[in-house]
Amino acid sequence: MQQTDIEGFTQKLLPLTVLRRNAGMVFKRLSEIGEFIVTKDGKPIARLSSLKISKDVESISEKLKKLHKLAGGLKIKKHPNPKDITRILNNRHEKMLS
Amino acid sequence: MKKCYLDSNVLIYFKDDKSPQHKEALDKLIKLISLQSELYISPLVLDEFIYVIKHLLSLQKSKTVFTDLEKSLRDILDIPNIKLINPPIEPVKQLETVKYMRKYRLSARDAYHLLIILENKINFFFTFDNDFKSVFTDRIITSY
Numbered sequence: 222m223q224q225t226d227i228e229g230f231t232q233k234l235l236p237l238t239v240l241r242r243n244a245g246m247v248f249k250r251l252s253e254i255g256e257f258i259v260t261k262d263g264k265p266i267a268r269l270s271s272l273k274i275s276k277d278v279e280s281i282s283e284k285l286k287k288l289h290k291l292a293g294g295l296k297i298k299k300h301p302n303p304k305d306i307t308r309i310l311n312n313r314h315e316k317m318l319s
Numbered sequence: 320m321k322k323c324y325l326d327s328n329v330l331i332y333f334k335d336d337k338s339p340q341h342k343e344a345l346d347k348l349i350k351l352i353s354l355q356s357e358l359y360i361s362p363l364v365l366d367e368f369i370y371v372i373k374h375l376l377s378l379q380k381s382k383t384v385f386t387d388l389e390k391s392l393r394d395i396l397d398i399p400n401i402k403l404i405n406p407p408i409e410p411v412k413q414l415e416t417v418k419y420m421r422k423y424r425l426s427a428r429d430a431y432h433l434l435i436i437l438e439n440k441i442n443f444f445f446t447f448d449n450d451f452k453s454v455f456t457d458r459i460i461t462s463y
Contacts, residue, residue, distance in 0.1 A: 282413055296381070
């Protein structure tokens with residue numbers, strides 16, 4: 222595990238007593254960090270996750286919906302294959318040079 | 320997280336839903352977005368996209384060339400996770416294109432795409448162009 226990973230992991234550890242006494246601060250930080258591992262007597266007992274994670278999952282489905290809306294719709298009668306596209310672009314360069 | 324550069328042919332097939340390559344272009348973009356990948360294009364990609372679309376619309380004497388062109392361009396710029404990147408500005412870096420042209424037998428345009436990809440530390444390239452075969456074989460970037 223790299224140093225930064227260890228630091229990130231340590232940041233996520235949350236003693237149960239801290240959760241009890243500073244719930245407001247913990248939930249404020251939860252939205253920034255994403256999740257806490259709640260510990261009791263130094264041992265992990267629970268995971269506290271932000272709902273932001275499920276929002277991200279939702280946003281992927283929204284992104285895919287958007288992608289489908291953007292796809293297609295170009296009204297062209299000739300459908301070039303990859304070689305045709307290269308040819309069109311190469312011809313432009315030749316035209317410019319001639 | 321995957322960082323993937325998109326070639327202009329991918330964007331053309333993404334917009335041309337009657338093309339045989341449309342499904343593959345769309346399916347792979349779906350996969351990339353599902354994996355939260357970052358998608359990259361450059362002004363060079365946009366230039367190629369605009370030129371080819373305008374060329375194809377002009378061939379059929381469309382009266383709405385610029386309206387259709389603008390809509391297509393807006394649509395591809397609106398693709399989720401897409402970002403615009405630029406070539407390096409240092410004069411010495413421009414010389415790399417000649418090196419790539421010689422080593423991989425690329426056109427100047429394709430060598431410039433490769434320079435943009437490598438300088439921006441992008442590891443995947445999604446293209447339908449077979450001219451990059453030797454680049455993929457050399458494993459300096461991976462074909463998506």
